[in-house]
Structure formats: C-alpha cells, structure tokens
Amino acid sequence: MKRIAFLIATALVTAAPIASPVLARDTATADYSVGPQYDTTHVYVPEAEFDQFVASFVATFGGTTSKQGEFQVTPTKSLTKSQLVLTPAGTVSVFGFKTPIPYPFGDERTGYLVTDMDAAVTAAVKHGAIRRIATFPDPIGRDSLIQWPGGVNMQIYWHTTKPNYTPLSTVPENRIYLTADVADRFITGWTGFAHGKIVSDTRSAPGNEVGQPDKMIRRVAIESGYGKMLVFVSDGQLPWPYGRDMTGYAVSDLSATLAKATAAGVEILVAPATVGNRQTAIVRFPGGYIAEIHSDRVR
Incomplete structure (x- = not known):
C-alpha cells in the first residue's frame, strides 16, 4: 500500500506542472496589429x-x-x-x-x-x-x-519611423497547410495572439482545393488586424504545387489578371478552376515565387 501511495503521489507531482504553460498561453494579451x-x-x-x-x-x-x-x-x-x-x-x-x-x-x-x-x-x-x-x-x-x-x-x-501605406483594395490570404495533429493548437494560438475571428470552419470541404479530389479536408478562415488567413487541414499528402503557395491574392477578374501575368513571364501551374464560390489558379513568378490568385465566382 505504501508503494502504491508513493506512485500515486509521484504521478500527481509530475503531472501538476503540465497545466501551467497551458494557462499561460490562455492569458489574454493586447492586440498589437497595425493593419x-x-x-x-x-x-x-x-x-x-x-x-x-x-x-x-x-x-x-x-x-x-x-x-x-x-x-x-x-x-x-x-x-x-x-x-x-x-x-x-x-x-x-x-x-x-x-x-x-x-x-x-x-x-x-x-x-x-x-x-x-x-x-x-x-x-x-x-x-x-x-x-x-x-x-x-x-x-x-x-x-x-x-x-x-x-x-x-x-x-x-x-x-522607428511609423510607415504610412495606402489601404489595400483586397486583402490577401496567408495560406497555411497543416495536419490534424497540430491544427487546433495553431488556430488557438494564432487567434489568441491576433485577436482573430474564425469566420468559417468547414469540416468537410472538397479536397480538390488542395489537389485531393477524392478526399475531404477541413478549411478554416480567420480574420484579424493582421489580415486574412486560410488554414487547410489535411493528411499532408499534397501533390505539387499545393502547400508551396504561401499567399492567395484576391482580384476582380481572374482571367484578365492571368493574362497580364503570363504576358509578364508568369507560369500557370494550376489552371483556373471553380472551387466553392471562387475561381482560383496557382502561378509561379520569375524567381520561383508560387502564389494562388482568385476572384469571386460570377453568379
């Protein structure tokens, strides 16, 4: 009995500190975003x-x-x-x-x-x-x-000297690709720090958004003073170039934008397609920068 009591006491002492960092991360902090x-x-x-x-x-x-x-x-x-x-x-x-x-x-x-x-x-x-x-x-x-x-x-x-930039016509998306193992920890941490609002959390989004047409994924849209973020949660088995696109740019006319892009030497990696309520494509700029470009679908 003494040995059992000792083991229980040891387990409680060992486990106790684990709660502290979680509480620290949950502590409310100010919003330091600018725009x-x-x-x-x-x-x-x-x-x-x-x-x-x-x-x-x-x-x-x-x-x-x-x-x-x-x-x-x-x-x-x-x-x-x-x-x-x-x-x-x-x-x-x-x-x-x-x-x-x-x-x-x-x-x-x-x-x-x-x-x-x-x-x-x-x-x-x-x-x-x-x-x-x-x-x-x-x-x-x-x-x-x-x-x-x-x-x-x-x-x-x-x-040191506060900058003064013109507000954007459209706010780009920071596109984050994660697996389920870590997605909730990232989302909780980022929204807490950024004072972010989860605009949507679609648990069964079509996998063709990340090049997996035969699968379903989770898609989480977040907005904050730092801008927009789109988190894709999948098994991580993504075909190229998905996952290499760090930013998604919103434009009023995707076809016209792609025409200007290709004339300037930009390569279309994923042809324009309808995904949900948008038309989207993935491109590669000279120098290797890969980005997504999208426009709202005309209804």
Missing part, C-alpha cells in the same frame, strides 16, 4: 532574377515599389538586394541575397508590423509560439522571427 496593408509576404529570389520578379509582380497586380537598395537585414554579416512592392492586392518584401543567407532566414513566410515589438513577442510566446531568433535591430527598426505550432514561421517587425 493588413503592412503585412508583407517575404519573397526570396535569386539575385539575377530580382528585377524580373519585381516587374512581373507589378505587371500582374499594379502598384508601386520602394527604392531598391542593398542592406544587411540580418543580425549576422550578410548583404541582400531589398525592395518593397506595394500593390492594391497585397505587399511583398523582396530579397535577393548577394551572400549566403544566414540561419534562420529564408523560410519565414510573412512579416507583420506591430505597435510594440517586445510586448508583441512576449504575447506570441504566451500563446504558444517560440522565438527562432532574439530581437535584433535592422536599418529601419527591429525584428524577430517566431514559429507557431506546425512549423509556421513568421517575422514580427517594428519601424
């Missing part, structure tokens, strides 16, 4: 294809660019071409490294502007993210890279 026009998809392209990518992106979506420059944007020694492309359908930060890319840069999908750098990182950690790198200064502010459950990598950034 979706300040969300930038990070696009890494070979230096030789930098200008061609920028030209093709502007030709496809319109908009303007910042002045191109060469900077050290990492805390360790490096050099990259860098330029912002600001379009009515979304903004991209383009990098064409002239040196090897230091770890862990290159696999962060999005950059989110926040009002308070240190507080935002602390809030993300409370909601289940981890820091991939300690906060560091860049030429115009401060940055940190974080990772959410499921390996979803993001940048959080803050500018």
Whole structure:
C-alpha cells in the first residue's frame, strides 16, 4: 500500500506542472496589429532574377515599389538586394541575397508590423509560439522571427519611423497547410495572439482545393488586424504545387489578371478552376515565387 501511495503521489507531482504553460498561453494579451496593408509576404529570389520578379509582380497586380537598395537585414554579416512592392492586392518584401543567407532566414513566410515589438513577442510566446531568433535591430527598426505550432514561421517587425501605406483594395490570404495533429493548437494560438475571428470552419470541404479530389479536408478562415488567413487541414499528402503557395491574392477578374501575368513571364501551374464560390489558379513568378490568385465566382 505504501508503494502504491508513493506512485500515486509521484504521478500527481509530475503531472501538476503540465497545466501551467497551458494557462499561460490562455492569458489574454493586447492586440498589437497595425493593419493588413503592412503585412508583407517575404519573397526570396535569386539575385539575377530580382528585377524580373519585381516587374512581373507589378505587371500582374499594379502598384508601386520602394527604392531598391542593398542592406544587411540580418543580425549576422550578410548583404541582400531589398525592395518593397506595394500593390492594391497585397505587399511583398523582396530579397535577393548577394551572400549566403544566414540561419534562420529564408523560410519565414510573412512579416507583420506591430505597435510594440517586445510586448508583441512576449504575447506570441504566451500563446504558444517560440522565438527562432532574439530581437535584433535592422536599418529601419527591429525584428524577430517566431514559429507557431506546425512549423509556421513568421517575422514580427517594428519601424522607428511609423510607415504610412495606402489601404489595400483586397486583402490577401496567408495560406497555411497543416495536419490534424497540430491544427487546433495553431488556430488557438494564432487567434489568441491576433485577436482573430474564425469566420468559417468547414469540416468537410472538397479536397480538390488542395489537389485531393477524392478526399475531404477541413478549411478554416480567420480574420484579424493582421489580415486574412486560410488554414487547410489535411493528411499532408499534397501533390505539387499545393502547400508551396504561401499567399492567395484576391482580384476582380481572374482571367484578365492571368493574362497580364503570363504576358509578364508568369507560369500557370494550376489552371483556373471553380472551387466553392471562387475561381482560383496557382502561378509561379520569375524567381520561383508560387502564389494562388482568385476572384469571386460570377453568379
């Protein structure tokens, strides 16, 4: 009996600390978002294809660019071409490294502007993210890279001088592909941090959305001050190029947009198709950037 009591007591002591991190992640935190026009998809392209990518992106979506420059944007020694492309359908930060890319840069999908750098990182950690790198200064502010459950990598950034970008005509979607093992942890963590609202949670969406026409998937649409997010939950057995499309861009006329894109050297990887209430296609820009483009279906 003494041995049994000892084992029970040991189990209770061992189990008790597990609840603490969960409670910490559930702690309410402030909303540090600024607006979706300040969300930038990070696009890494070979230096030789930098200008061609920028030209093709502007030709496809319109908009303007910042002045191109060469900077050290990492805390360790490096050099990259860098330029912002600001379009009515979304903004991209383009990098064409002239040196090897230091770890862990290159696999962060999005950059989110926040009002308070240190507080935002602390809030993300409370909601289940981890820091991939300690906060560091860049030429115009401060940055940190974080990772959410499921390996979803993001940048959080803050500018010394507050930027002022024109609001978007259409807000792009951050497209996240996960398995059921981790989807709920990611969704709970992200919505808690971002003060996100689950707009829809379709448990039996058609699998052709992710190239699996014979299967059903879960699709979760989330909106927050950081913009839109679409989470696809599947078995992960996705045919190429599904899962490589980090961002989905909404346009008023898909056919017209694709015509401009192909004229600028963009390759159509998945032909336009009707999926739910939208027409959608997946394309690859010069330099290798893969994106989804969609428009509402005409009824």
